[in-house]
Amino acid sequence: MVDQLLRGDPLGLPVPPSWLFGLKIFGFILHMIFMNLWLAGMPTALLLRNSQAPVADRLFKAMPFFMAFGINAGIVPLLFLQVLYPQFFYPATILQAWFWLLIIPLLIVAYYAVYFAAFGRYRAVAATVASILLAWIGLTFSSAMTLAASPQALPAIFLASSDAGSVHGFTMHLNGEVLLRFLIMVGISFGTLAAFLALDAEFFTAKLDYRNAARRLVAPLYILGLIVFGLAGLLYGPTVSDRLPQLLAMLAGVAMPLGAILSLFYLKQPSRAVAAALVAVHALALIANAAARQIVQIRSLEIWAKLDKLPIRGDWDSFLLFVVVLLIVLLALGWLARVALRAGRLKIEHKSAER
Amino acid sequence: MDYPLWYVPYLTAPLLIPLIAVPHVIVAQFAVGGGILLADLTRRAYGGNHAAILEYLHRLTRVFVLITVVFGAVTGVGIWWTIGLTSPETTSALIHIFVFGWAAEWAVFVLEIAAAFVFYYFWGRLAPRKHIIVGWIYGIAAWVSLVLITGITAFMLTTGDWAPDSGFFTAFFNPSFLPQVLLRTGGSIAIAALGITVHLSFQTDPALSKDLIVRWMSRWALAGILLIFAGGLWYLFVMPEHAQLNLVRAPILLGMTAVNLLVTLLVMVALAWGHFAGSRWITPPAAILLLAAGATAITTGEFVREGTRKPYRIDQYIFAPGVRSSEVKDFQRNGLIRHAPWLQYYLDRKFSVDVTLHGQALAPDDKAEVGKALFRYHCSACHAEWGYNGMAPILRPWTPELIRDTTRNLHRANPAMPPWMGSEAERDALAVYLARLSREKP
Numbered sequence: 001m002v003d004q005l006l007r008g009d010p011l012g013l014p015v016p017p018s019w020l021f022g023l024k025i026f027g028f029i030l031h032m033i034f035m036n037l038w039l040a041g042m043p044t045a046l047l048l049r050n051s052q053a054p055v056a057d058r059l060f061k062a063m064p065f066f067m068a069f070g071i072n073a074g075i076v077p078l079l080f081l082q083v084l085y086p087q088f089f090y091p092a093t094i095l096q097a098w099f100w101l102l103i104i105p106l107l108i109v110a111y112y113a114v115y116f117a118a119f120g121r122y123r124a125v126a127a128t129v130a131s132i133l134l135a136w137i138g139l140t141f142s143s144a145m146t147l148a149a150s151p152q153a154l155p156a157i158f159l160a161s162s163d164a165g166s167v168h169g170f171t172m173h174l175n176g177e178v179l180l181r182f183l184i185m186v187g188i189s190f191g192t193l194a195a196f197l198a199l200d201a202e203f204f205t206a207k208l209d210y211r212n213a214a215r216r217l218v219a220p221l222y223i224l225g226l227i228v229f230g231l232a233g234l235l236y237g238p239t240v241s242d243r244l245p246q247l248l249a250m251l252a253g254v255a256m257p258l259g260a261i262l263s264l265f266y267l268k269q270p271s272r273a274v275a276a277a278l279v280a281v282h283a284l285a286l287i288a289n290a291a292a293r294q295i296v297q298i299r300s301l302e303i304w305a306k307l308d309k310l311p312i313r314g315d316w317d318s319f320l321l322f323v324v325v326l327l328i329v330l331l332a333l334g335w336l337a338r339v340a341l342r343a344g345r346l347k348i349e350h351k352s353a354e355r
Numbered sequence: 356m357d358y359p360l361w362y363v364p365y366l367t368a369p370l371l372i373p374l375i376a377v378p379h380v381i382v383a384q385f386a387v388g389g390g391i392l393l394a395d396l397t398r399r400a401y402g403g404n405h406a407a408i409l410e411y412l413h414r415l416t417r418v419f420v421l422i423t424v425v426f427g428a429v430t431g432v433g434i435w436w437t438i439g440l441t442s443p444e445t446t447s448a449l450i451h452i453f454v455f456g457w458a459a460e461w462a463v464f465v466l467e468i469a470a471a472f473v474f475y476y477f478w479g480r481l482a483p484r485k486h487i488i489v490g491w492i493y494g495i496a497a498w499v500s501l502v503l504i505t506g507i508t509a510f511m512l513t514t515g516d517w518a519p520d521s522g523f524f525t526a527f528f529n530p531s532f533l534p535q536v537l538l539r540t541g542g543s544i545a546i547a548a549l550g551i552t553v554h555l556s557f558q559t560d561p562a563l564s565k566d567l568i569v570r571w572m573s574r575w576a577l578a579g580i581l582l583i584f585a586g587g588l589w590y591l592f593v594m595p596e597h598a599q600l601n602l603v604r605a606p607i608l609l610g611m612t613a614v615n616l617l618v619t620l621l622v623m624v625a626l627a628w629g630h631f632a633g634s635r636w637i638t639p640p641a642a643i644l645l646l647a648a649g650a651t652a653i654t655t656g657e658f659v660r661e662g663t664r665k666p667y668r669i670d671q672y673i674f675a676p677g678v679r680s681s682e683v684k685d686f687q688r689n690g691l692i693r694h695a696p697w698l699q700y701y702l703d704r705k706f707s708v709d710v711t712l713h714g715q716a717l718a719p720d721d722k723a724e725v726g727k728a729l730f731r732y733h734c735s736a737c738h739a740e741w742g743y744n745g746m747a748p749i750l751r752p753w754t755p756e757l758i759r760d761t762t763r764n765l766h767r768a769n770p771a772m773p774p775w776m777g778s779e780a781e782r783d784a785l786a787v788y789l790a791r792l793s794r795e796k797p
Contacts, residue, residue: 005696007357010679011451011519023458068424068468071432075461082439082450090358090443091697097361097368097440104375104433111425158359158697165701165728166362166735169440318455318523325459329466332492336466339489340473343480 002151003304006087012311013083015319020080021298021307027076029290032185034070036192036286038063038134039185042114044193044221046127054210055197055217060117060127067114071107085148088301092148095157097169099140106133135186140172142182147173149300180236187229188289191256194222194263195282198275215270218278222263226256243299248292255285356677356695358443360732365742367735368441373661375437377654379430381546383501384539384653386423388547390467390497392575393419393474394490399571401483407562415554416475424468442736444677445511445668452526453507460503467496501543502536509535512660513595514670534589541582542653545622548576549642549649555634556642565634573630580623595670598663601771608662615655618648665737665771674773675736683776691729691777698732719787726788729781737772741797750793758793759786 013020045059081089093100110133116126147153153173161167194217201214237249262278298307361368393416400408439446450457470493474486481489506527510517515529551572555565594602602608625645629636666675673679678686682694692699706721717725730738730746738744750758762782766774775782 001700005700007696009447009451011448014451014454014523020454064424065472068428068472069465071428072461072465072468075432076458079450079454079457079461082447083454086443086447086450087357090439090447094359094361094440094443101371101436101440104429104436107432108426108429111429115421115425155700159701159704162359162701163362164724164731165698166360166731169361169363313520313522315455315523318453321523322455322459322462326462329462332466332496333469336469336473336489336492339481339485340477343477 002155005091005155006151006304008087008305008310012313013307014313014315016312017084017307017310019319020084021294024077024080024084025291025294027073027080028294029287030073031070031077032188032286032290033192034066034073035138036185036189037066037196038070038114039138040189040193040221040225041066041196042117042127042134043131044190045117046124046131048217049123049127052213052217054207055213058200058205058210058214060120060123063114063130064111064118067111071111081148084307085301085305087305088148088151091151091154091158092173093144094169095147095154095161095167096140096144096172097167099169099172100144101169103137103140106137110134110137138185139174139178139182142185143173143178145297146175146178146181149297150177151301151304177236177239180232183228183232184236184289187225187227187232188256188285190221190225190228191259191282191285192225194218194225195259195279197221198263198266198270199279202270202272202275216267219260219263219267222260222278226260229256240296240300243296244292245295248288248295251284251288252292255281255288259285356444356691356698356732358677359697360735361440362731362735363739365739365745367737367739367743369736370743372434372437372441373657375430375433377657379427379434380657381650381653382422382427383431384543384546385550386419386427386467386543386547387494387497387501387540388543388545388579389419389423389550390471390490390494391544392494392547392551392572394487394494395575396568396571397490398487399567401487403567405564405567407560408564408568411555411558411560411563411568413475413478415551416471416478418554420471420475424471428464428468442668442677444679445673448669448673449507449511452510452523456503456506456523456527460500463496463500463503467493467500470496498540498543501539505535505539506532508660511667511669512598512664513593514672517672519672530593531590534586534593537582537586538590538656539586541579541584541586542656544579545576545583545626546646546649546653548572548579548626549622549646552629552637553639553642553646556637556639565637569629569634569637573626576626577623577630580619580626583619594663597666597770598670601663601665602659605662605771608659611655611659611662615652615659618652618655621645622648622652662771666766666773668736674776676733676773676776677736678773678776683774686776687774687778689778690781691733692781695732698728702728717784722784723788723791725781726784726786729777729785730788730792733776733785740792746789747792747795747797750789753793755786755790758789759783762786762789 041059041063045056045063049056049060110130113126113130113133117123117130147157157171157173158167161169161171197214198218201211201218205211233253237244241249259278259281262274262281266274266278363371393412397409397412399405400412435446470489473481474489474493477489478486506529509531510526510529513529513531514526517526517529552569555568558565591599602612622645625636664670667673667680668675668677671680674683678694686694692702702725705724706717730740734746738746738749741747753761759782761768762775762785764775765772777785
């Protein structure tokens with residue numbers, strides 16, 4: 001019955017699905033990096049604002065950048081999701097329309113709260129508001145993505161929330177699976193935050209008090225992340241083991257414990273080499289997790305929609321436009337990064353000379 | 356009608372779109388024009404070594420970052436959210452046609468944000484030449500972003516030679532693309548100039564040469580207004596026939612067009628006056644009034660653009676209820692319910708008979724219930740039962756016969772309406788429901 005409710009778009013795909021899928025994973029990894037930093041970074045900065053003020057201050061000030069680039073990068077996977085799976089994505093969000101729409105005003109409030117915290121105004125209140133709202137938004141995303149990958153649940157929710165065949169949109173799909181997927185993301189977020197602090201402390205700062213405080217925090221944060229990730233993963237993993245590629249499951253399972261060992265090593269002997277190793281291992285964990293989520297989604301949905309059966313228009317000229325624009329943008333971003341790094345370095349040297 | 360329908364009582368779900376889209380368009384255009392103006396004003400301030408103006412521009416950039424990067428960006432995502440919830444067939448079609456245009460716009464927006472951050476946070480730490488280049492990268496990226504999005508929004512009104520098997524560029528370079536680029540570029544510069552004027556009006560630093568800023572800015576703004584007139588006129592000529600008909604037929608659209616023209620003229624006169632009179636006219640009430648006039652011009656312009664598009668969501672391709680024009684005959688032959696899988700699923704469970712086949716034999720109450728469901732799917736893209744475009748008050752003086760006759764020829768009764776896209780039995784059920792609705796009290 002469910003398959004009769006699900007209709008793909010008759011326009012077909014502009015390019016083969018593997019290209020779209022690759023871009024979707026790329027975008028999701030980019031989004032995950034920044035989203036992890038705000039999801040774990042905001043509550044961490046809030047809780048440490050008195051005991052570890054230099055770290056908290058640095059995180060508060062960096063948060064607007066994480067938000068700007070994280071929200072922006074989040075557009076990419078959603079865009080390609082709607083090309084690949086409109087028949088799953090739209091019903092899953094329409095059935096919980098008000099909660100899905102609520103993301104927008106909540107995000108605006110959270111974003112301005114982040115700026116308040118960054119500018120040092122009403123920091124505790126602003127950071128509390130932002131932390132709660134960002135976590136709620138994350139949970140809503142987990143809910144929508146879980147439902148989009150579980151079309152068998154759609155008809156019952158539709159009937160329960162219908163009046164004259166149209167839905168009121170006040171339903172929210174919350175169950176153990178949603179919660180576990182969200183907790184896996186929370187766990188990995190603390191790992192990402194720890195890896196960021198190690199990277200920042202070793203490569204991008206001249207402030208000794210910040211560097212020392214950050215070095216002490218990397219291991220506890222990473223281990224906290226591993227515990228949450230590990231517990232949630234142990235409960236969630238078996239439910240998707242038939243759809244989870246072995247290699248990715250192994251990578252996702254090994255990378256974070258290895259990262260935790262490196263973080264302990266970093267606590268004993270902090271150095272650029274160990275920080276770089278930690279970042280590399282955690283990047284592996286991130287990529288494995290992002291790819292695993294996408295592959296589980298595709299395998300969960302292939303019962304209802306086989307991507308390789310969809311018509312392909314071969315709209316390569318628009319793809320070329322995107323590639324050309326992307327290259328120009330990357331060149332310009334490279335130039336901007338160089339200009340900013342040089343200006344930053346000049347400032348650091350200037351301060352060192354003053355001292 | 357491939358998806359479940361979200362019904363918002365009193366408002367209708369699609370009315371949520373302008374609630375988010377109008378503030379977004381105002382802020383987004385403010386960001387685009389602001390990027391260009393900030394780059395040029397900074398260049399002039401560095402050139403003349405105006406320290407006070409540079410200091411002022413630094414403060415102004417902070418306002419831009421706070422308004423555009425946060426509110427502009429999130430409401431932009433918000434439009435996408437809302438159209439996906441309220442018009443999923445249209446959103447899906449646009450995304451399938453323009454996915455790489457949107458992806459390119461994403462890349463350009465990343466550049467816009469990065470440049471805005473470097474421009475603001477490294478103020479005073481970059482050599483003037485480099486700082487100005489960063490400013491121009493910000494301004495140009497914002498404008499390219501506008502151009503890319505305009506290709507998509509213009510397509511919704513004028514699909515031109517596009518057909519479902521056509522390529523991206525046929526859709527992108529549609530007949531109203533260039534007129535809309537001119538219109539929106541001009542609008543962006545003008546609204547940014549008016550926004551900056553409000554900010555400037557609150558400045559009390561005596562060292563700040565407001566006269567100079569106003570003169571620099573009003574040249575840009577006047578050029579922007581000329582672009583608005585050129586683009587607007589061109590736009591009227593390339594509008595599809597049904598859109599032109601909507602414009603002259605619907606008093607509200609005609610009124611909006613008149614208001615749009617009047618406030619644009621008012622702003623033009625004020626800017627021209629400001630150019631010669633300098634900053635004497637820059638008082639907070641006057642500046643706020645002019646900004647409100649500019650925002651009114653954008654709001655009415657968007658309203659007219661959306662209103663004239665009816666009965667289509669995408670010109671010639673998708674009708675407002677989410678039915679592709681190529682499917683209409685099939686809908687009429689075999690019934691709407693058969694083509695709306697979610698509705699059919701609901702009705703099958705509710706009545707446990709195939710209402711498409713046995714609709715005529717249903718009891719009057721059941722028939723009205725089917726009619727209500729049909730109303731939601733066919734009509735609620737533009738009409739609530741009560742509230743926005745509410746059918747109950749509209750139909751109050753109508754007889755059941757008149758309702759029945761009108762539903763037969765919806766598109767003839769009003770060219771902004773689509774033809775009836777269902778079977779005769781379904782139309783009968785709709786008429787029964789509408790007749791009951793007309794007798795209901797709020």
